[in-house]
Amino acid sequence: MDCSAALREQLREACAKGQKLEIRGSGSKTFYGRPVRADGIVDVHEHIGILAYEPSELFLTARAGTPLREIDAALAERGQMLPFEPPRFGAQASIGGTVACGFSGPRRPYAGAVKDHILGVRILNGLGEDLHFGGTVLKNVAGYDVARLMAGSLGSLALILEVTVKVLPRPTLERTLVQECSADQALQKLRRWMMRSTPISASAHYQDTLYLRLSGQEHRVRNFAEQSGGEILDDDRGARFWEDLREQGLDFFCGDAPLWRLSLPAAAPQQPADFGASLWEWGGQQRWLRAVPDPLALRHWAQSQGGHxxxxxxxxxxxxEIFQELPPPLFALHQRLKAAFDPKGILNPGRLYAGL
Amino acid sequence: MNLAAKAREDLLTALAAVLPADALLTDPESLRPYECDGLSALRGMPLCVALPDTADAVAAVLATCHRFGVAVVPRGAGTGLSGGARPTAGAVLLSMARLRDMGEIDLANRTIRVGPGVRNLAISEKTRPHGFYYAPDPSSQIACSIGGNLAENSGGVHCLKYGLTTHNVLAAEMLDAHGQRLEIGSLAPDSPGYNLLSLLIGSEGLLGVVTSCQLRLLPVPEQTVLLMAAFAEVARAADAVSAIIAAGIIPAGLEMMDRLAIAAAEDFVHVGYPRAAAAILLCELDGDAQEIAGDQERVETILREHGVTDLRLARDEATRLALWKGRKAAFPAVGRLAPDYYCMDGTIPRARLAEVLERIAELSREYGLQVANVFHAGDGNLHPLILYDANQEGQQERAERLGAEILALCVQVGGTITGEHGVGVEKLDSMCVQFTSEELAQLHRIKAAFDPEGRLNPGKAVPSLHRCAELGAMHVHGGALPFPELERF
Structure with missing residues (x-):
């Protein structure tokens, strides 16, 4: 259903009145980011539909509210996938929310992030102007790359109406290999494997076990598994592990304790054990921690390692604070950029940082 | 001394104070080599040329220009094809060519830190002994610098599989128009705040000046083979490309040349391209031996199904590089066919290729100018090369008009006016065809957020609304509106 005209009207009116709006899709990711203090909600979840899908051109265009499961199903039918393997965190999770949050899943270090696969967007800025940037083609340098800027902007620059993403062929075969080892040993192993081309398409360490997903042609997967040792999980169990990891359904994620995420350079060592219980994925570049006794020490350590x-x-x-603080000149630039898109500050005020 | 001359003297004195002795060029003779970039039809003389060799010196130049309210035009190796580094009258030309530091290869993070003046090819030459390389390989890679690659978001022949510059840069250190330093991106998978790195890359020197960047390195593939396939019809070749990708194969490179380009390249490099063919495809596969064998068999089957007339396999490095040489030298090769050529850079959906080439052939007859086509078939980036003679009255203007029509055609079929060469000065008018006035105004506001006084590379990349309005009026009055269904403003 095309709700773009109504959404445009709502934004124009809100802009005229200076009324602040919280952008809402299916609501699967409302937990993420700072609380928004808004006068009303602009609801995108009925703005749905796949508008174009050309398997041989490797792109798909969908309205922002289109559920990821619908997109995944359309792609699977033609043997393709979203390369960044986004988490959903809810049955109705949409492509627009995924882009706005900038979420990528287990395949991220091996196939790229959501930002790497955005080819074009149609957005409403804070003035309610209906704008297109990018397109459906892989190579396009006309104008600044506004489409990729939307990734992770948490609706604070614009309301996303449509997204065009690059899609890729689904691997013909995937196997999950498990090896018992400590987190530190696992990091060392992954660092060695990073030095050459391998069939690894996901990696995680949890409960003294290294999980590797191997993708591609059968002989490559088999050779790698034979050389590196370990046990191959049966396909269902393997696929379920990666889904549970992606959707934060593993035991580790249960309960009410705050969940911290570290984003780190590949060379970062295992963090001190007293920072809290942890599991990692993305070759150690994305780490999750629970029961963190000293959040500031954690943040300081992440920063000292070149991460956040x-x-x-x-x-x-x-x-x-939810997100790591920015250096003042960089934050000032963020504020000017916010004003360039949303001069009245009506879109998701405060969701990313206070003052944005 | 009049006031303007006095101001110029004061500026030059201030710049000289922050630069090494040989790093400020002011006399007309030394400025001459800088009057244009790779698009030599567009020229201009800068106020002076600054050649700093450290990031601090670049910051000092920018701060000085800020103090004097003078504009700055950043320049890399000067190989750009859209006039992005063409000097602006009264502006300082800031050459980044001397920032050539290359850090040690960081194996643990699979990255290397390089200065913007480092040549693209030098990075892979340095890292290859360690088993790594830098993937984006624009055909000017022998000469072009990495700073220019970031400014243009350069591609190359391997982007379908390995991405553009934007996919291969992890972080950049940037100076704003005031000379203030900002760290954008990081070695972590993401950074807090907005994704400014994507915005910076491809911004044609309008948002900031990059003084250093961290590049992603990839392991060198174990093996590489190249297939060359000839076809009697362009449409057959185009369909074969779509079929390969639809079959789930992502080749490392997938290139096409049409008859005129084949003949020109063959005359130039003599590698045995089949002159009789309407089109040839170059399809590169990489990986381990078994992986390649599997893909190669499937690609060959698809090529046969699409009526390939001549199929050759380059397994050894020498043959492979020879076959690539013709493609990489296609521009200079075509350049030998006429006194001048004008290189276009549109992107189109692959499925529309045959139709677009047919329309280009019609336009070519209409304008009486030959057009050769080379095509990054994998990613839809089309380079029509318009042959003309600038010494013949009116030919250059005809070539430019033909070029603008080709770009409008690219937009009409759902593509874009520039795939990798950038807008620069050259395609400002075509930007009016692709974007609405509201979209252009948004782009101007982004520029103002980074550079409120508009002093970094002014007048490039994004046309003023005034220019588009005038252009629209001109087209309507001339009765030559190429696509009346397109919105005009």
Whole structure:
């Protein structure tokens, strides 16, 4: 259903009145980011539909509210996939919300992030103007890359109406290999494997076990598994592990304790054990922590390693900032950029940072 | 001394104070080599040329220009094809060519830190002994610099599989128009705040000046083979490309040349391209031996199904590089066919290729100018090369008009006016065809957020609304509106 005209009208009216709006899709990711203080909600979840899908051109265009499961099903029918393997965190999770949050899943280090696969967007800026940037082709340098800027902007620059993403062929075969080892040993192994081309398409360490997903032609997968040792899980169990990891359904993620996310360079060592219980994926570049006794120490450590820490799921009324603070000149640039898209500050005010 | 001359003297004195002795060029003779970039039809003389060799010196130049309210035009190796580094009258030309530092290869993070003046090819030459390379390989890679690659979001012949510059840069250190330093991106998979790195890459020197960047390195593939396939019809070749991709194969490279380009390349490099063919495809596969064998068999089957007339396999490095040489030298090769050529850079959906080439052939007859086509078939990036003679009255203007019509055609079939060469000065008018006035105004506001006084590379990349309005009026009055169904403003 095309709701773009109504959405445009709502934004124009809100802009005229200076009324602040919270952008809402299916609501699967409302937990993420800072609380928004808004006068009303602009609802995108009925703005749905796949508008174009050309398997041989490797692109798909969908309205922002289109559920990921619908997109995944359309792609699977033609043997293709979203390369960044986004988490859903809800049955109705949409492509628009995924782009706005900038979420990528287990395949991210091996196939790229959501930002790498955005080819074009249609957006409404804070003035309610209906704008297209990018397109459906892989190569396009006309104008600044506004489409990729939308990834992770949390609706604070514009409301996303449509997204065009690059899609890729689904691997012909995937196997999950498990090896018992410590987190530190697992990091060392992955670092060695990073030095050459391997069939690894996902990696995680959890409960003294290294999980590797191997993708591609059968002989490559088999050779790698034979050389590196370990046990191959049966296909269902393997696929379920990666889905549970992606959707945060593993035991590790249960309960109400705040969930922290570290994003780190590949060379970062295992973090001190007293930072809290942890599991990692993305070759150690994305780490999850629970029961963190000293969030500031964690944040300081992440920064000292060249990375950053995010309070991914907070308990209500948390006293720490959700996202790592930006250096003042960079934050000032963020504010000017926000004003360039949304001069009245009506879109998701405060979701990313106070003052944005 | 009049006031303007006095101001110029004061500026030059201030710049000289922050630069090494040989790093400020002011006399007309030394400025001459800088009057154009790779698009030599567009020329202009800069106020002076600054050649700093450190990031601090670049910052000092920018701060000085800020103080004097003078504009700055950043320049890399000067190989750009859209006039992005063409000097602006009264502006300082800031050459980044001397920032050539290359850090040690960081194996643990699979990255290397390089200065913007480092040549593209030098990075792979340095990292290959360690088993790594830098993937984007624009055909100018021998000469072009990485700073220019970031400014243009350069591609190359391997982007379908390995991405553009934007996919292969992890972080950049940038100076704004005031000379203030900002760290954009990081070695982590993402950074807090907005995704400014994507915005910076491809911004044609309008948002900031990059003084250093961290590049992603990839392991060198174990093996590489190249297939060359000839076809009697362009449409057959285009369909074969779509069929290969639809079959789930992502070749490392997939290139096409038409008859005129084949003949020109063959005359130039003598590698045995079949002159009788209407089109040839170059399809490169990489990986381990077994992986390649599997894909190669499937690609060959598809090529046969599409009526390939001549199929050759380059397994050894020498033959492979020879076959690539013709493609990489296609521009200079075509350049030998006429005194001048004008290189276009549109992108189109692959499925529309046959139709677009047919329409280009019609336009070519209409304008009485030959057009050769080379095509990054994998990613839809089309380079029509318009042959003309600038010494013949009116030919250059005809070539430019033909070029603009080709770009409008690219937009009409759902593509874009520039795939990798950038807008620069050259395609400002075509930007008016692709974007609405509201979209252009949004782009101007982004520029103002980075550079409120509009002093970095002014007048490039994004046309003023005034220019588009005038252009629209001109087209309507001339009765030559190429696509009346397109919105005009």
């Amino acid at each position: 820490a995010t309070l991914f799921r907070a308990t209500p009324g948390a006293a720490v």
